[in-house]
Amino acid sequence: MGLKQNLHKLKEKYKGTKMAPAFNAIHTFLYLPNETTHSGGHVRAADDLKRTMNTVIMALVPCLIFGMFNAGYQYHLALGDIQAVSSGFFSSEFWNWDNLVIGLWKVLPLVIVSYGVGLAVEFIFAMIKGHEVEEGYLVTGMLVPLIVPIDIPLWMLTIAVIFGVVIGKEVFGGTGMNILNPALTIRAFLFFAYPTWMSGDKVWVHGAVERVGQPDAISGETILGSLAQSNPAGYDWLDMFYGFIPGSVGETSTLLILLGALFLIYSKIGSWRIMVSAVVGALIMGFIFNSVVDAGIITETSKFYGLMSTEFWQHLIIGGLAFGIVYMATDPVTASQTNKGKWIYGFLIGFISVLIRVFNPAYPEGVMLAILLMNVFAPTIDHYVIQGNIKKRMKRLKVKTA
Amino acid sequence: MGLLSKKDSKLILDPLADDNPITIQVLGICSALAITAQLKASIVMAISVLFVLGVGNVVISLMRNIIPSKIRIIVQLIVVATLVIIVDQVLKAFAYELSKELSVFIGLIITNCIIMGRFEAFALGNGPWRSFLDGIGNAAGYGVILIIVGFFRELLGSGTLLGFKVLGDPIAKTGLYSIGYENNGFMLLSPMALIIVGLIIWVQRSRNKALIEEN
Numbered sequence: 001m002g003l004k005q006n007l008h009k010l011k012e013k014y015k016g017t018k019m020a021p022a023f024n025a026i027h028t029f030l031y032l033p034n035e036t037t038h039s040g041g042h043v044r045a046a047d048d049l050k051r052t053m054n055t056v057i058m059a060l061v062p063c064l065i066f067g068m069f070n071a072g073y074q075y076h077l078a079l080g081d082i083q084a085v086s087s088g089f090f091s092s093e094f095w096n097w098d099n100l101v102i103g104l105w106k107v108l109p110l111v112i113v114s115y116g117v118g119l120a121v122e123f124i125f126a127m128i129k130g131h132e133v134e135e136g137y138l139v140t141g142m143l144v145p146l147i148v149p150i151d152i153p154l155w156m157l158t159i160a161v162i163f164g165v166v167i168g169k170e171v172f173g174g175t176g177m178n179i180l181n182p183a184l185t186i187r188a189f190l191f192f193a194y195p196t197w198m199s200g201d202k203v204w205v206h207g208a209v210e211r212v213g214q215p216d217a218i219s220g221e222t223i224l225g226s227l228a229q230s231n232p233a234g235y236d237w238l239d240m241f242y243g244f245i246p247g248s249v250g251e252t253s254t255l256l257i258l259l260g261a262l263f264l265i266y267s268k269i270g271s272w273r274i275m276v277s278a279v280v281g282a283l284i285m286g287f288i289f290n291s292v293v294d295a296g297i298i299t300e301t302s303k304f305y306g307l308m309s310t311e312f313w314q315h316l317i318i319g320g321l322a323f324g325i326v327y328m329a330t331d332p333v334t335a336s337q338t339n340k341g342k343w344i345y346g347f348l349i350g351f352i353s354v355l356i357r358v359f360n361p362a363y364p365e366g367v368m369l370a371i372l373l374m375n376v377f378a379p380t381i382d383h384y385v386i387q388g389n390i391k392k393r394m395k396r397l398k399v400k401t402a
Numbered sequence: 403m404g405l406l407s408k409k410d411s412k413l414i415l416d417p418l419a420d421d422n423p424i425t426i427q428v429l430g431i432c433s434a435l436a437i438t439a440q441l442k443a444s445i446v447m448a449i450s451v452l453f454v455l456g457v458g459n460v461v462i463s464l465m466r467n468i469i470p471s472k473i474r475i476i477v478q479l480i481v482v483a484t485l486v487i488i489v490d491q492v493l494k495a496f497a498y499e500l501s502k503e504l505s506v507f508i509g510l511i512i513t514n515c516i517i518m519g520r521f522e523a524f525a526l527g528n529g530p531w532r533s534f535l536d537g538i539g540n541a542a543g544y545g546v547i548l549i550i551v552g553f554f555r556e557l558l559g560s561g562t563l564l565g566f567k568v569l570g571d572p573i574a575k576t577g578l579y580s581i582g583y584e585n586n587g588f589m590l591l592s593p594m595a596l597i598i599v600g601l602i603i604w605v606q607r608s609r610n611k612a613l614i615e616e617n
Contacts, residue, residue: 153582167597171604193588 068103136175281350448545
């Protein structure tokens with residue numbers, strides 16, 4: 001008798017008790033449920049919530065693996081143990097065992113804490129409320145380790161995950177009812193609660209914090225951080241595109257994010273409308289800033305010069321903008337639902353991200369705040385799109401009847 | 403309670419829990435968000451409102467039969483403003499540092515919705531003794547929430563209580579800080595006050611289902 005049969009039996013045994021949701025969750029996570037719909041017409045589709053979530057996770061795995069290698073690479077590079085990558089994306093300086101070991105050692109605990117704590121909260125709520133455990137945390141749990149700095153203390157992550165899942169999601173009624181993206185709620189909580197661990201030039205490379213003030217101090221400023229202080233970025237654009245730069249764990253490689261985006265669009269899980277319009281929005285805002293600099297309105301003495309003079313397309317490959325657009329902005333729950341709404345929603349995310357980036361160097365990662373802001377406005381956008389549509393059709397109706 | 407009749411004691415006790423001005427009526431939120439980053443400020447604010455509302459209710463109640471109803475709001479405003487100026491001056495005279503810390507928010511007691519609300523809803527229609535009890539009760543209900551919020555925000559945000567470093571010294575790394583604990587800066591920002599008030603509302607309503615509104 002296999003595990004599946006055992007789970008079936010346990011499920012029958014605990015039916016109607018408080019523990020039932022917990023068993024059901026494990027069971028349906030691992031196997032197809034042994035129940036079929038009994039009556040009524042219903043939609044046949046293979047992609048239930050769980051499969052949707054798993055597709056996104058598959059799209060995230062390359063970023064996670066790259067993040068592990070990058071964690072070790074940045075560490076060894078900062079210590080001077082190895083040379084910078086020289087031969088393109090598949091350089092042996094990057095893809096080697098030493099780097100991976102550091103990455104595994106630092107990143108896996110983040111993943112485990114994120115999933116462990118998040119799912120525990122979901123289980124507790126499912127038992128109190130007596131509903132099935134919802135799959136909503138599967139993607140969030142994967143996103144969270146990818147958008148935090150490598151050295152974030154695990155207890156901070158624990159508190160943030162509890163906060164994000166309870167305040168960001170459960171109080172609104174659980175998966176599908178949340179207004180804000182839970183992963184970004186978690187990151188925003190960390191950002192405002194423990195700013196010293198979430199920004200600055202000491203948190204992006206493993207080991208930098210504990211070396212502060214010592215002779216072997218290392219520093220890994222992100223590109224956005226350097227530019228905000230009007231220093232040169234110090235990386236060429238291919239490095240930025242491939243992702244050999246300091247940053248949050250999994251958001252550095254625009255190349256892999258692009259692959260993930262294509263996969264999400266191909267599998268029709270992520271909305272291409274949001275992605276395209278967000279990219280367009282970011283490019284337009286970047287272009288406006290470039291024009292302002294070209295026109296001589298902002299000169300090198302201005303504190304905005306560094307970020308404003310950045311080539312407009314480079315905004316897409318530095319910082320978390322690409323990651324945010326592909327994996328966060330497209331969250332089907334918190335994004336706009338209507339097609340026209342998605343264009344507006346995405347465009348404003350890109351537009352506002354670059355705007356925040358440039359004008360508020362204290363919040364280097366504008367994309368987090370931009371997406372949270374647009375999450376709040378998404379229902380409003382939908383409302384006006386739908387009302388506009390109704391009005392248009394009412395007009396048509398009147399013409400006919402008149 | 404031998405001193406108070408059952409009806410009277412209800413006036414004081416109800417606002418403390420099931421008819422709390424902040425968590426049930428959702429009034430006076432603005433000051434609850436603004437000044438609760440420190441416990442001391444919360445306590446001073448609670449006492450100030452207690453004074454203004456207690457005395458104000460009595461004054462309005464005494465005058466209730468001679469106030470022309472057309473200008474009653476103006477009369478109420480004058481009464482609150484007078485009392486608030488008294489509080490403000492007392493604080494400036496005896497606790498200058500604190501008064502600087504609370505700055506404009508003492509003056510803004512005038513706009514605290516709870517005060518005008520109680521004047522309108524209670525003092526205009528009841529005798530001075532009952533109005534006094536009602537004022538004290540509502541101000542206490544307001545104060546309790548303020549102190550709870552202030553307690554958590556100061557403890558988690560600054561690691562202190564009334565200025566005492568109860569969790570150890572964050573710079574010298576003693577106490578909790580020696581094992582890597584850090585203050586939660588988010589607690590010092592107003593959104594967190596809103597979230598704590600929300601959590602209190604949540605706890606209160608899940609303990610007493612009768613409070614949950616139907617819609």
